[in-house]
Amino acid sequence: MEYDNNIPIYLQVINRIKKDMIQGNLPMGExxxxxxxxxxxxxxxxxxxxxxxxxxxxxxxxxxKRGLGTFVTEDPAVLLEMRASMARELLNSFVQEMKxxxxxxxxxxxxxxxxxxxxxQED
Amino acid sequence: MEYDNNIPIYLQVINRIKKDMIQGNLPMGExxxxxxxxxxxxxxxxxxxxxxxxxxxxxxxxxxKRGLGTFVTEDPAVLLEMRASMARELLNSFVQEMKxxxxxxxxxxxxxxxxxxxxxQED
Amino acid sequence: MEYDNNIPIYLQVINRIKKDMIQGNLPMGExxxxxxxxxxxxxxxxxxxxxxxxxxxxxxxxxxKRGLGTFVTEDPAVLLEMRASMARELLNSFVQEMKxxxxxxxxxxxxxxxxxxxxxQED
Amino acid sequence: MEYDNNIPIYLQVINRIKKDMIQGNLPMGExxxxxxxxxxxxxxxxxxxxxxxxxxxxxxxxxxKRGLGTFVTEDPAVLLEMRASMARELLNSFVQEMKxxxxxxxxxxxxxxxxxxxxxQED
DNA sequence: GTGGTCTAGACCACT
DNA sequence: GTGGTCTAGACCACC
Numbered sequence: 260m261e262y263d264n265n266i267p268i269y270l271q272v273i274n275r276i277k278k279d280m281i282q283g284n285l286p287m288g289e290x291x292x293x294x295x296x297x298x299x300x301x302x303x304x305x306x307x308x309x310x311x312x313x314x315x316x317x318x319x320x321x322x323x324k325r326g327l328g329t330f331v332t333e334d335p336a337v338l339l340e341m342r343a344s345m346a347r348e349l350l351n352s353f354v355q356e357m358k359x360x361x362x363x364x365x366x367x368x369x370x371x372x373x374x375x376x377x378x379x380q381e382d
Numbered sequence: 383m384e385y386d387n388n389i390p391i392y393l394q395v396i397n398r399i400k401k402d403m404i405q406g407n408l409p410m411g412e413x414x415x416x417x418x419x420x421x422x423x424x425x426x427x428x429x430x431x432x433x434x435x436x437x438x439x440x441x442x443x444x445x446x447k448r449g450l451g452t453f454v455t456e457d458p459a460v461l462l463e464m465r466a467s468m469a470r471e472l473l474n475s476f477v478q479e480m481k482x483x484x485x486x487x488x489x490x491x492x493x494x495x496x497x498x499x500x501x502x503q504e505d
Numbered sequence: 506m507e508y509d510n511n512i513p514i515y516l517q518v519i520n521r522i523k524k525d526m527i528q529g530n531l532p533m534g535e536x537x538x539x540x541x542x543x544x545x546x547x548x549x550x551x552x553x554x555x556x557x558x559x560x561x562x563x564x565x566x567x568x569x570k571r572g573l574g575t576f577v578t579e580d581p582a583v584l585l586e587m588r589a590s591m592a593r594e595l596l597n598s599f600v601q602e603m604k605x606x607x608x609x610x611x612x613x614x615x616x617x618x619x620x621x622x623x624x625x626q627e628d
Numbered sequence: 629m630e631y632d633n634n635i636p637i638y639l640q641v642i643n644r645i646k647k648d649m650i651q652g653n654l655p656m657g658e659x660x661x662x663x664x665x666x667x668x669x670x671x672x673x674x675x676x677x678x679x680x681x682x683x684x685x686x687x688x689x690x691x692x693k694r695g696l697g698t699f700v701t702e703d704p705a706v707l708l709e710m711r712a713s714m715a716r717e718l719l720n721s722f723v724q725e726m727k728x729x730x731x732x733x734x735x736x737x738x739x740x741x742x743x744x745x746x747x748x749q750e751d
Numbered sequence: 752g753t754g755g756t757c758t759a760g761a762c763c764a765c766t
Numbered sequence: 767g768t769g770g771t772c773t774a775g776a777c778c779a780c781c
Contacts, residue, residue, distance in 0.1 A: 269423045269758060278482050293768060304758045317686070325514065326550075326766030326768050331780070346483055346493075353476040354497045360469055365500045369492050370469075374477045375487045390780065391694065427695075427781050513765065524728045550766045592729055592739075599722040600743045605647050606715055610744045614737050616715075621733045622721045636771060662753060673773045678754070695753050695781030 260301055262347045269310045272301050276311070277320065280331060281342050291321060383424060392433045395424050399434070400443065404465050414444060414452045487498060508546060518547050519566075522557070526566065526577060527588050537567060537575040556564045629671055638679045641670050645680070649689065649700060650711045660690060660698045 261276065262268050265380050279285045292300060297308040312329050315321050323329050332338070357367055383398065385391050402408045415423060417431040424431070435452050440442050442460050446452045455461070480490055506519065508514050525531045538546060547554070558575050559599040561567045565583050569575045578584070603610055629644065631637050633646050648654045681698050683718060684690050692698050701707065723739040726736055 269756085271474065281483060294770095295767085306759080307757065309771090310756095312769080314440075323510070323769065324766085325510065326764080328768060342483055346480065346485065349476060349479050349483075350493055350497055351500050353472060354494060357469065358498070360404055360465055362469065364495060367494055367498065371477060371490055372472055372487060374473055375481070375490065387692070387694065392780080429781060433780090515765080527729055552766055556765085588729055592726065592731065595722060595725050595729075596739055596743055599718060600740060602718050603715065604744070606650055606711055606718075608715065610741060613740055613744065616719055617723060617736055617740065618733060620719055621727070621736065638771085663755095664753085675774080676772065678756090679771095681754080692754065693781085694755095695779080697753060 269302055269307050269314065272303065272307075272311050273299075273315055275301075276315065276344070277341060280320065281339055285331050285336070287331050287335065288333045291330045291331060293328060391426055392430050392437065395420075395426065395430075396438055396443075397436065398424075400464060400468070403443065403461060408454050410454050410458065410461070411456045412454045413450075414454060416451060431498050514549055515553050515560065518543075518549065518553075518557050519561055521547075521590070523566065524560065525607060526584060531577050533577050534579045535577045535586070536573075537577060539574060547567065637672055638676050638683065641666075641672065641680050642675075642684055644670075645684065646689065646710060646714070649707055654700050655703045656700050656704065656707070658700045660700060662697060 260271075262271055276285065276291075285291070291297070291312070294305055294308040294312060297303075298305040301308070307332075312321065312323070316329070318341075319330050319332055319334070319355065320341065321331055344348060354367070364368075385394055399408065403410075408414070414435070417428060417435060419440075420426070420431040420434065421428045426434075435444065435446075439446060439452075440488075441464075442455055442457070443464065444452050444454055469503075477490075485493075506517075508517055522531065522537075526533075531537070537543070537558070540551060540558060541542055543554040543557065544551045549557075558569070559569065562569060562575075564587075565580070566587065567575050567577055572589070600613075608616075629640075631640055645654065645660075648700075654660070660681070661664070663674055663677040663681060666672070666680065667674040669678070672680075681690065681692070685692060685698070688701055688703070689710065690698050690700055723736070731739075
């Protein structure tokens, strides 16, 4: 995984994990890798890995059993709300920004439609 | 103007000014406020105001005449390219992120259409 | 039984057992459950159960007869002292903390009186 | 300041600061010491100091201005709620525990009354 | 000078 | 082996 230098690594990792949860790669209740494993997987410092799980726990995305490990939340509502809020945020700020750049609704739809079908060659 | 704590203030100010240029609120060749005035207008530190103009100049969004002040670029191509690149960046990352959240093309178009017609009550 | 994540489980279990002794639910000399049974009862790891008895033994709350099991102490003084020291500790820290929050003696008494009569609906 | 080895230092520091806010030693809106100063004052590592403020910010006890420092919240409601919730928690758990140790309401009141008037010689 | 992040490495208690 | 905490020291962007 490559990191964007302008965004804290731990946030980028959290984002990656969130998407894995939403896509079902990390099913509910599943044990997450230990902080040490996570550190290896994502090539980050163990402390940063700890921070990732701590932050995620505060967002109720996972929970911890003492001495056992960290587990994906078992509450489907949390996942749904997470997906919804991420989408809402992306959508709102995108539409607002594009409006301010003077794009019309039709232009937006056309551009998105075109872009959607291309593979993600570049970002 | 309210600032997002996670994004450098000078970038947020530059963004605001870019939009004003694109929307024609700041026509080409127009004199921009002095750094001191900018600092007052945007409630930022004078040092931050200086930085704003410095960065903008590096992006050729404006130019400085010694002793006279700072002026909006008079090259239309700069403005067009600016708008295009901002839009491209917004579009690409938006589409990619929404794809990763599992949104279909149709869903995207519907949601954008809906959102576009609402006023920007909330962000 | 629900566990507070910030306090070691074995301490929470010991506390529960202490109260059972004081309240007479576990009379002096009574045989305590085996560590395996304890583990099941309290939904804890067998190792944790072992630790519970080990700590309790160090505090003379119980004693072990090889091959027979673990038994509640038969020394009434131990129980009395246990109750007294628990109460003393609770009282002292409680009063000190509330003082620091600016509570007056009268307020304390009123609040305690009120709270005492309510059932422990919530903690 | 002396630290209880069984409680995370950052929590003990937060607690101390909370009380200072409640007692008015740290008025609303006041600038808090920088993380580096805090580290010196409380004899903790700068990182631990950072953690203190971050945790406090999540509880809305303070806010940060980029590059300027950290400030006590200006919302009185936050302080009142903080004091109330701390007191409620202390009160509830104290009463419940003492009940379980078999103390009567009258005993409690007497003991608290006595204890309240003694100076905090010992904890 | 300010907070924010990250690495490195250590120690601890709990399971 | 697990997460939790702490120290130490470094670098960064921002004001």
